Amino acid sequence: MLKDITIGQYxxxxxxxxRLDSRFKIILDIAYVVMLFMAGNFYSLxxxxxxxxIIYMLSRISFRxxxxxxxxxxxxxxxxxxxxxxxxxxxxEPLVRLGFISIYMEGATTSVFMAVRxxxxxxxMSVLTYTTSPIELTDAIERLLSPLKVLRxxxxxxxxxxxxxxxxxxxxxxxxxxxxxxxxxxxxNLDTGGLVKKAKALIPVLIPLFVSAFKRASELALAxxxxxxxxxxxxTRMKQLKWGMRDIVAVFVMGVMIAVIVxxxxxxxxxxx
Amino acid sequence: MKEIIKTEKLTFDYTxxxxxxxxxxxxRVLTDISLDIEEGSFTAxxxxxxxxxxxxxxxxxxxxxxxxxxxxxxxxxxSDESRIYDIRQTVGMVFxxxxxxxxxxxVEEDVAFALENLGVEPKEIRRRVDEALKTVxxxxxxxxxxxxxxxxxxxxxAIAGIIAMRPRxxxxxxxxxxxxxxxxxxxxxxxxxxxxxxxxxxxxxTHYMDEAAKADRVIVIDKGNILLDGTPKQIxxxxxxxxxxxLDVPQATELMYELKKSxxxxxxxxxxxNECAEYIYSLFCADDKxx
Amino acid sequence: MNVIExxxxxxxxxxxxxxxxVAVDNVDLTIEKGEFCGxxxxxxxxxxxxxxxxxxxxxxxxxxxxxxxxxxxxxxxxxxxxxxxxGLVFQYSEYQLFEETVYKDIAYxxxxxxxxxxxxxxxxxxxxxxxxxxxELLxxxxxxxxxxxxxxxALAGVxxxxxxxxxxxxxxxxxxxxxxxxxxxxxSEYHKKHGTTILLVSHxxxxxxxxxxxxxxxxxxxxxxxxxxxxxxxxxxxxxxxxLDVPQITKIMMLLRQKGVDLGQDIYTVERAxxxxxxxxxxxxxVC
Numbered sequence: 001m002l003k004d005i006t007i008g009q010y011x012x013x014x015x016x017x018x019r020l021d022s023r024f025k026i027i028l029d030i031a032y033v034v035m036l037f038m039a040g041n042f043y044s045l046x047x048x049x050x051x052x053x054i055i056y057m058l059s060r061i062s063f064r065x066x067x068x069x070x071x072x073x074x075x076x077x078x079x080x081x082x083x084x085x086x087x088x089x090x091x092x093e094p095l096v097r098l099g100f101i102s103i104y105m106e107g108a109t110t111s112v113f114m115a116v117r118x119x120x121x122x123x124x125m126s127v128l129t130y131t132t133s134p135i136e137l138t139d140a141i142e143r144l145l146s147p148l149k150v151l152r153x154x155x156x157x158x159x160x161x162x163x164x165x166x167x168x169x170x171x172x173x174x175x176x177x178x179x180x181x182x183x184x185x186x187x188x189n190l191d192t193g194g195l196v197k198k199a200k201a202l203i204p205v206l207i208p209l210f211v212s213a214f215k216r217a218s219e220l221a222l223a224x225x226x227x228x229x230x231x232x233x234x235x236t237r238m239k240q241l242k243w244g245m246r247d248i249v250a251v252f253v254m255g256v257m258i259a260v261i262v263x264x265x266x267x268x269x270x271x272x273x
Numbered sequence: 274m275k276e277i278i279k280t281e282k283l284t285f286d287y288t289x290x291x292x293x294x295x296x297x298x299x300x301r302v303l304t305d306i307s308l309d310i311e312e313g314s315f316t317a318x319x320x321x322x323x324x325x326x327x328x329x330x331x332x333x334x335x336x337x338x339x340x341x342x343x344x345x346x347x348x349x350x351x352s353d354e355s356r357i358y359d360i361r362q363t364v365g366m367v368f369x370x371x372x373x374x375x376x377x378x379x380v381e382e383d384v385a386f387a388l389e390n391l392g393v394e395p396k397e398i399r400r401r402v403d404e405a406l407k408t409v410x411x412x413x414x415x416x417x418x419x420x421x422x423x424x425x426x427x428x429x430x431a432i433a434g435i436i437a438m439r440p441r442x443x444x445x446x447x448x449x450x451x452x453x454x455x456x457x458x459x460x461x462x463x464x465x466x467x468x469x470x471x472x473x474x475x476x477x478x479t480h481y482m483d484e485a486a487k488a489d490r491v492i493v494i495d496k497g498n499i500l501l502d503g504t505p506k507q508i509x510x511x512x513x514x515x516x517x518x519x520l521d522v523p524q525a526t527e528l529m530y531e532l533k534k535s536x537x538x539x540x541x542x543x544x545x546x547n548e549c550a551e552y553i554y555s556l557f558c559a560d561d562k563x564x
Numbered sequence: 565m566n567v568i569e570x571x572x573x574x575x576x577x578x579x580x581x582x583x584x585x586v587a588v589d590n591v592d593l594t595i596e597k598g599e600f601c602g603x604x605x606x607x608x609x610x611x612x613x614x615x616x617x618x619x620x621x622x623x624x625x626x627x628x629x630x631x632x633x634x635x636x637x638x639x640x641x642x643x644x645x646x647x648x649x650x651g652l653v654f655q656y657s658e659y660q661l662f663e664e665t666v667y668k669d670i671a672y673x674x675x676x677x678x679x680x681x682x683x684x685x686x687x688x689x690x691x692x693x694x695x696x697x698x699x700e701l702l703x704x705x706x707x708x709x710x711x712x713x714x715x716x717x718a719l720a721g722v723x724x725x726x727x728x729x730x731x732x733x734x735x736x737x738x739x740x741x742x743x744x745x746x747x748x749x750x751x752s753e754y755h756k757k758h759g760t761t762i763l764l765v766s767h768x769x770x771x772x773x774x775x776x777x778x779x780x781x782x783x784x785x786x787x788x789x790x791x792x793x794x795x796x797x798x799x800x801x802x803x804x805x806x807x808l809d810v811p812q813i814t815k816i817m818m819l820l821r822q823k824g825v826d827l828g829q830d831i832y833t834v835e836r837a838x839x840x841x842x843x844x845x846x847x848x849x850x851v852c
Contacts, residue, residue: 135378167378170420175659181621182660185652186721187644187676204672207662211707219373226334226366227387227434228358238385238398321740322711423607450738453607454767454809480740483812519742524770524812524834531838546812550819553841557825 010133016246017059018131022140024247028254029128035258036120044264045116051257052123059131069126070119077118084111138162143241149232156232164220172213179208276309277442277474278333278364282342283307285328285497302328303497305342312441315468315475317488317505321519322480325497330478333444334364347441362391365435367445371427372419374434380422381406381415384433391438405437408471409463425456429463436467442474443467449481461487482509482523486544493520506542525549567729567761568595568618572627575613579625587613589785590627595729595763600755602772602793603765604808605782611765614782615731618763619650631729648677651727655734657718661706666697666717669706673725691724692717694754696746712743719747723754729761730754736771748775769811773797773832781808798829813837 012018020028032048039045056066070077088111090104097103129137142159149155180190183204190201283306289298302325310316310333320326331337332344335351344351346360368374377383384405388398406412409429419427428448435443445464449457461484467473477488485491491508493501495518501508509515512522512530522530526544529552533539537556543549575588588610595601605611616622617629620636620643629636636646654660663669670688679687692702695716701709706717719735735751736744752775755762763780766772772779772793779796781788783806789796796803800810800818810818810832817831827840 133379135382163377167376167419170418171372174420178654179659181616182652182654182657184621185619185647185654186660186673186725187647189644189676204660204662208659211662212659216370216373219368219370220376222336223366223368223374223431224376224386226336226361227438228361228390229386230358230390234392235389236392236395236398237389238382238395238402240395321742455606455807519740521741525816527834528813528816528837531834532841535838535842546815546819549816550823553816553820554823554825556841557844 011061011065011130012133013060013131015058015060015131017055017127019246020131020250021241021243021247022132022136023144023241024243024250025128025132026137026140026144028250029124031254031258032124033121035254035261036117036124038258038265039117039261040265041268042113043268044261045113045120047260047264048257049116049120052120052127055127056123059127061127061130065126065130066123069130070122073118073122077115080118081111081115084114134166135163138166139237139239139241156235160232168216171216172209175212176205176209179205275312277312277347278310278476279345280306280308280332280339280342281345283329283332283339283344284341285325285332285337286340287328301497303332303339306497306499307342308492308499308502310442310474310476312474313468313472314490315464315488316477316490316492317485318476318478318492318494319480319482319485319508319520320478320494324494324518326478326494327446329494330366330444330446330476333442333476334366335360336366358391362438363440364442364444365438365440367428367431367435367443367448369447369450371424371431371451374431375419375427378418379415380411380417380419380430383419383430384415384437386434387438401437401439402433405433408436408466409433423456424452425459428452428456428460432460432463432467436471436473440473442476444476444478446478447480448477449479449484457481457484480520482521486523493518505544509544510541565597566594566630567597567599567632568593569630569633570594570617570627571630573614573617573624573629574626575610575617575622576625586785588617588624591785591787593780593787593790595761597761598759599778600752600762600776601764601778601780601790602776603763603780603782604767604769604772605788606807609782610785611782612733615652615733615763615765618729618731619652620646621652644676648673648725649727650729650731651722651725652731653719653722653733653735655737657735658706658711658714660718660721661714664705665703666692666706666709667702669717670702670721670724673721677725687724687726688720691720694723694757695720695750712739712746715739715743715747716750719751727760729763731763731765733765734767735764736766736768744771751775767809769809769814769832773811781806793832794830797832800829 036048039048056063085103085107086101088104088107090106092105094102094104095108138159142155145153145155184190188201188204190205193201283303284301285303287300287302288296291297306329318326318329328337332339332351334346335357338352347363349356349360351360375383376386381402384402385398388401403412406415409432411426411429411433414422414426419430422430449460452460464475464477465487468475477484479485486505486509488505491501491503491505492499493508493515500518501511501514509522509526512526515522523544525546525548528549529539529541529543533541540552543552570591570593573588573591574586576584576586578584591614603611613622617624623637631646631650634641636643661669663672667688670691671684674684674687697713697716697720701713706714709717715735722730732751736747739747748771751762751764754760764772764776776793778791779793780790781796781803788806789799797810797814800814803810813834814832817827817837820827827844831837831840
């Protein structure tokens with residue numbers, strides 16, 4: 001059933017990672033990504049991995065979720081691996097030669113290195129979405145982007161749209177389910193047939209869905225007007241994001257980590273296996 | 274008592290335009306409606322679909338502006354654009370479909386929406402949000418997502434979102450039409466609390482007679498005109514007239530009406546079950562004593 | 565003859581997750597051919613899940629659904645044929661309208677059955693007439709109609725498939741008294757004329773007692789009772805206990821009974837109440 005789809009990947013909790021200021025979480029996540037790309041050898045990469053592992057343990061999120069978040073991205077990882085494996089040419093003798101394809105030691109190393117880097121990247125990103133609710137994320141993005149208002153960038157409008165989208169996705173999914181059932185009860189054949197036939201069969205579902213979505217939109221606009229909505233100007237927020245001791249500690253730890261990675265990069269030459 | 278809403282010869286035409294912006298059709302929805310809503314009262318506006326009752330409600334906080342005549346909210350003309358937010362803050366509006374009124378993904382965030390728009394201090398918002406949620410008895414659900422709630426609960430959240438603004442009047446446009454009996458009861462109980470304990474003026478648009486029976490005053494709208502205006506007892510005694518404009522009367526009233534038709538001397542102001550049972554009982558007793 | 569038979573029907577949602585819940589719990593039920601049965605129960609009592617099993621929109625977790633004595637999930641049965649046999653009209657069914665004209669929308673179901681030409685035209689026009697839709701409405705867009713009309717177009721769209729069993733989930737929800745009467749009385753007439761088996765889900769006791777011969781009361785996923793309307797209402801105390809409403813007139817009679825005047829346990833319409841009161845007065849009861 002469509003209802004079973006979960007929106008976002010947020011897992012509520014009370015861990016220290018959950019309680020970090022969401023703005024800092026986004027910034028630190030970006031710093032982590034930068035750090036991963038700075039990590040030039042396996043030692044520094046391993047260091048970043050250990051760091052991520054500790055974060056995961058602190059957030060008290062089940063390790064199964066790591067694999068869950070990796071599954072959809074697996075094809076990309078495999079593709080990158082193969083690309084590196086086949087197309088990087090080294091100076092030494094190739095390890096394997098298969099017709100016009102040859103695999104070099106350098107290619108093998110890089111491909112493993114890249115795979116590990118992407119995996120760490122995904123894991124790092126998912127810690128953010130696992131421990132931060134969509135609304136906190138939206139909120140944080142709005143606040144982080146707010147300096148762009150000066151450039152007339154519609155920051156508030158963007159955040160408002162994201163909030164409304166998040167709010168209505170479950171409603172519209174439920175509605176789609178209902179309309180599909182109603183049309184199936186009238187003998188609609190939504191599951192079989194070729195692509196064109198399937199697309200055609202969806203018309204009786206899509207039209208009512210659009211009609212209803214527009215109706216909802218206009219009613220919502222009216223309700224918002226009745227609650228004195230007038231755009232982002234002069235708006236206050238109930239929840240104030242305040243950064244506390246733990247955020248400062250987090251920034252400090254991140255700084256130390258980056259320094260360690262840089263040191264490892266300098267002291268041990270690239271691919272120093 | 275002071276009136277919070279006042280309409281003076283309110284007339285509204287619904288104009289249909291074609292693609293070129295030319296007028297193609299004009300329908301009169303409301304004709305010359307003059308009425309006062311007293312502060313602190315609970316008024317039900319009854320009428321069948323298309324009678325103009327919802328259109329009338331939308332004039333009460335300036336969503337629609339009259340074609341002719343005027344509407345005053347706490348003395349402010351609703352056509353005064355510069356004061357539209359004062360008007361919206363004084364008269365809050367709750368709609369039929371609870372799903373389409375909730376903006377945020379968390380209950381408490383949604384209740385805060387109006388206050389955030391008005392630029393209220395964060396601490397004050399927090400206080401008023403908690404208070405509003407407690408008033409509608411939804412405080413324990415403050416962290417829930419709207420789609421996890423029942424229809425009645427969602428509608429109560431929508432009401433909380435309005436009362437957080439501390440309006441003096443709430444206009445409700447068929448707030449129970451999409452709810453199940455349990456949800457309807459929840460909403461009616463909430464409305465009663467708001468009116469009785471918090472002194473908020475309530476105007477409730479409905480086509481349910483049993484809901485109208487709970488109001489202090491009932492206004493019946495038909496074809497854009499005020500057909501009847503009075504206490505529920507006065508209104509429901511017009512059984513024939515109400516039926517002729519497509520409205521129902523409570524079964525208790527109907528029974529009394531039927532008994533009257535068969536020659537019994539029945540008072541015509543009985544609208545609830547207890548009064549009705551009491552009367553029938555007295556009928557039997559009186560009958561016995563005559564013997 | 566039993567047209568519907570449920571044997572040990574159980575349905576669970578979200579199996580294997582912490583949210584697992586039993587919506588329908590081991591239900592045995594038989595519905596006779598031509599029966600007009602009202603279904604009542606709270607939101608969440610399992611009635612919506614139950615009715616969606618009857619035309620195969622939901623597959624049972626356990627148990628069997630037999631239509632005309634045949635298990636609908638048997639390999640030899642095409643589930644689409646079951647959907648044509650068992651017409652289901654959802655709550656707020658106007659959401660299913662999508663065609664440019666009322667005519668085309670009503671024709672959608674029969675067309676899916678393979679119906680065409682004169683037969684299709686006949687079915688569409690008949691169904692429209694039976695739901696009280698004027699000829700001139702047929703060429704209009706369904707989106708331009710009033711709420712009550714839209715609802716009747718949706719109903720006509722299902723009736724045009726000429727199902728043997730018609731299931732209606734709150735067909736009058738959200739309509740005003742005229743709209744309600746218009747929809748429900750037409751369904752009742754349709755039942756009388758065609759003898760179709762009808763299951764009507766409603767929250768309104770008043771509506772159910774007005775039209776249905778039998779009542780099925782659902783509570784917590786189980787059948788609380790399924791019997792003739794009179795006999796179900798004889799258990800009005802139990803029905804009130806599980807939190808369901810009885811008609812106001814029945815409540816008045818219950819109040820009278822508390823005062824010591826018993827006019828009978830089978831009063832749920834104004835006419836009957838009037839008749840009993842007048843008779844009681846003629847017989848000069850001795851209560852005081």
